[in-house]
Amino acid sequence: xxxxxxxIAITLAAVVLVAGLFGxxxxxxxxxxxxxxxxxxxxxxAKAFAEYYMQKNPGVNxxxxxxxxxxxxxxxxxxxxxxxxxxxxxxxxxxxxAVAKGVFPVAHVVAVDGIAIIVHxxxxxxxxxxxxxxxxxxxxxxxxxxxxxxxxxxxxxxxxTNSGTYESFEELVxxxxxxxxTAEYVGSNGAIRQRVQSTPAAIGYVGLxxxxxxxxxxxxxxxxxxxxxxxSGVYPVARPLYMFTNGYPKLGSHLHAFIxxxxxxxxxxxxxxxxxxxxxxx
Amino acid sequence: xxxxxxxxxxxxxxxxxYFSIALMAAALVVLLMPIFAKGSGAFVFRxxxxxxxxxLEKFGRGDRAAIEAEKAAAAAARAPVYEAxxxxxxALDTAxxxxxxxxxxxxxxxxxLVAELLGPAPGRQTPVLIRDQYGQTRWDRASVVLHRILYxxxxxxxxxxxxxxxxxxxRVERFRGTALEPLFGxxxxxxxxxxxxxxxFYWRFLFDQSFDAHIFGGIWPELLGTFYLAVGAMLFxxxxxxxxxxxxxxxxxxxxxxxxxxxxxxxxxxxxSIVFGLFGLAFFINTLRVSPSKSVLAGxxxxxxxxxxxxxxxxxxxxxxxxxxxxxxxxxxxxxRWRSIVTVILPAxxxxxxxxxxxxxxxxxxxxxxxxxxxxxxxxxxxxxWQTLSQPTPALPWNIYNLATEHxxxxxxxxxxxxxxxxxxxxxxxxxxxAIVLRARVSKKLRG
Numbered sequence: 269x270x271x272x273x274x275x276i277a278i279t280l281a282a283v284v285l286v287a288g289l290f291g292x293x294x295x296x297x298x299x300x301x302x303x304x305x306x307x308x309x310x311x312x313x314a315k316a317f318a319e320y321y322m323q324k325n326p327g328v329n330x331x332x333x334x335x336x337x338x339x340x341x342x343x344x345x346x347x348x349x350x351x352x353x354x355x356x357x358x359x360x361x362x363x364x365x366a367v368a369k370g371v372f373p374v375a376h377v378v379a380v381d382g383i384a385i386i387v388h389x390x391x392x393x394x395x396x397x398x399x400x401x402x403x404x405x406x407x408x409x410x411x412x413x414x415x416x417x418x419x420x421x422x423x424x425x426x427x428x429t430n431s432g433t434y435e436s437f438e439e440l441v442x443x444x445x446x447x448x449x450t451a452e453y454v455g456s457n458g459a460i461r462q463r464v465q466s467t468p469a470a471i472g473y474v475g476l477x478x479x480x481x482x483x484x485x486x487x488x489x490x491x492x493x494x495x496x497x498x499x500s501g502v503y504p505v506a507r508p509l510y511m512f513t514n515g516y517p518k519l520g521s522h523l524h525a526f527i528x529x530x531x532x533x534x535x536x537x538x539x540x541x542x543x544x545x546x547x548x549x550x
Numbered sequence: 551x552x553x554x555x556x557x558x559x560x561x562x563x564x565x566x567x568y569f570s571i572a573l574m575a576a577a578l579v580v581l582l583m584p585i586f587a588k589g590s591g592a593f594v595f596r597x598x599x600x601x602x603x604x605x606l607e608k609f610g611r612g613d614r615a616a617i618e619a620e621k622a623a624a625a626a627a628r629a630p631v632y633e634a635x636x637x638x639x640x641a642l643d644t645a646x647x648x649x650x651x652x653x654x655x656x657x658x659x660x661x662x663l664v665a666e667l668l669g670p671a672p673g674r675q676t677p678v679l680i681r682d683q684y685g686q687t688r689w690d691r692a693s694v695v696l697h698r699i700l701y702x703x704x705x706x707x708x709x710x711x712x713x714x715x716x717x718x719x720x721r722v723e724r725f726r727g728t729a730l731e732p733l734f735g736x737x738x739x740x741x742x743x744x745x746x747x748x749x750x751f752y753w754r755f756l757f758d759q760s761f762d763a764h765i766f767g768g769i770w771p772e773l774l775g776t777f778y779l780a781v782g783a784m785l786f787x788x789x790x791x792x793x794x795x796x797x798x799x800x801x802x803x804x805x806x807x808x809x810x811x812x813x814x815x816x817x818x819x820x821x822x823s824i825v826f827g828l829f830g831l832a833f834f835i836n837t838l839r840v841s842p843s844k845s846v847l848a849g850x851x852x853x854x855x856x857x858x859x860x861x862x863x864x865x866x867x868x869x870x871x872x873x874x875x876x877x878x879x880x881x882x883x884x885x886x887r888w889r890s891i892v893t894v895i896l897p898a899x900x901x902x903x904x905x906x907x908x909x910x911x912x913x914x915x916x917x918x919x920x921x922x923x924x925x926x927x928x929x930x931x932x933x934x935x936w937q938t939l940s941q942p943t944p945a946l947p948w949n950i951y952n953l954a955t956e957h958x959x960x961x962x963x964x965x966x967x968x969x970x971x972x973x974x975x976x977x978x979x980x981x982x983x984x985a986i987v988l989r990a991r992v993s994k995k996l997r998g
Binding site: 348462 | 942
């Protein structure tokens, strides 16, 4: 038995040693790399910024993951990323968890986004009211016939609950009402668009930059989502898009230069080209 | 059972066997054919002059003088298009307000589509996004855009009982009698002269970095990341796995503890890979902090855990299948137990061990779930070897998923996604082939 104890002791010692070797590493903030995680809606902006920034600064590696706003917040709280892309603001509990771990989230609003309510282009319906959208998602309206379309059952597509777009949609449209259980939950903006593209009876919601010509973005309360209506606040389902950092980045660091890209004309051009709405206009 | 029915039974059993093999072969063909057919589109395609311009400007490839000449020829062919646009614009300036309003959005759409097809109009400021700096680089995509310029796709909703029906009307109808009218005819007739498609063999797809989030360029960061992850997983799993296998086969004996250990290893092999992924995140990154963020190291460790049971069980079987006479002979010559294992048993078991190692490597290269939370990102540079300790990387399996579902321009870059799939499938097939060949060669050598 003592030999086995010996073996266990040696194994433990080895594990501790290996852990100690790697564990000494600093937090995510390191000079020549920027690690970005979070929202799939903000993803295209982050990827385009990354491309632009790496061209200007060839020695810097900017990596972008798109795992959803909730995961982005978790990663920032755990010190696993430098920037958390989020399509909603941080929640109370996320803030508390962050502060408890010595992380102080600072919000940077990089763009404004309208949540486009999309249907298949073959759908004759062109506009809905916020109430009608809510009734569709609570299951009160079940057929396109009730909205002036053909007698076809509505196929509901929603984002998963980890998504910031989901939370914004819940807040701006659902008004605390519960989404009906028949809704189909998918993991990204692109996935919603694909489901709607291929399903004539479907309805879904995506960030404005994802509403391309393969789907039809509905008018909401008689307002079509576009650059002007979103930035002026006329389009009712709009929200800011955030990048969160731990504290305000050190002036002169790559992180600082990156996070302030959206303030310059190039950054705004990128945001606009991708299909989102820049915060300010040059 | 009488001989007659036994024979029938025998035959039907054989028939079912053949049938299932045929079914499997058919499934494999059905699965692999489209992968090869579509995936080859990333490597061999009709490249346009825009593609050659991109290659020259971003990668410094091609004969500058020849490409300049080609650009000039293409520009000459394109001149009527821009002329029509300019003339229409000028006419619009003098038209009355109502006309101008009526044409505005339609005209803007035409201009945007032309820019999408041919790249930014001459004299315009260079756009900031690389995807807007070039026209269509592939003729197959260019044809799609061309069709969209020539035809307006609309839906006919007149039948209220059904969803609308797609109708394509020539766009030229909208601009009949205006200065823009010739544009459509010119485009239809001279699109080839404007883009000069030519069969392009882009083998560097494998070794080029990507531009603008996979819209242009190749898949080198993904390929390299996959390689790092698979090799890293091997570095951790193979030594541990073989040592564990030697222990289990030669030292452990048959106690209740050991049989429990075996059961544990077997069940570990059945754990879903996403569970390993979450475990890797919680253990290697959040608890042990092997790296400050996701990293190749954390991903390799997670993948190593995933394949460890397979390596252990297969190696153990290989060691056990070495005839006892080998060991007895070694011992009778006075070799110690350890020496007989290292010099006699392990070499004899090598073919089996190697096979399991290489097949596990294929598995590690193809797994997605374990690396989602521990190593993979959508966009990143190819890493230098020391950076793998602390930085995450793109990797083929993850990026295939990312391009298939999340990317904002999914439809425009299907060829990249298919190319990645083909590369990954070929990679795994090659590894398995290598396993077979290696096994055959080593066992032949051992037999003398």
